[in-house]
Amino acid sequence: MKMNTKLVLGIRLVFGLLLIAIGSLAFMNLPVPDFYPPHALAFLQALSDTGYMNYVMGVIEIFVGLMFVTRKYVALGAVLLAPISVNIVLFHLFLDLTTILPGLVLFALNLFIAYTEWDKYKPLLKSR
16 A cells, blocks of 8 residues: 655654654653642652653654654654553553543554554564
8 A cells, every 4th residue: 555655754744843842841850740640640750750761761752753854764763662652552541541642642653654664674574
């Protein structure tokens, strides 16, 4: 199936810019949002208390966003973002289901980008 290249480019560009913006938030030392349930807040606070986890995720999100915007190593970017997008969905499934929609959108966009790059993954998935 051949996808509309302008549509794919547009989605990848918007998603890349969104990732750069989201990743940049990690460096603004914003407080943990207080609208989450207590167990979700405890998890987010634990991530913040590590002193590095939010920065690592922010760097990865910015890096992947730049990959998507510049169209360089897009397939690798989708793979690098996968653990973060999966964990965002799992966080919401187990700790705060009411705010899952943005996480599902991020996960779906990541899957979409990976799908558009599927031909690049085929050699990795061949059995020897």
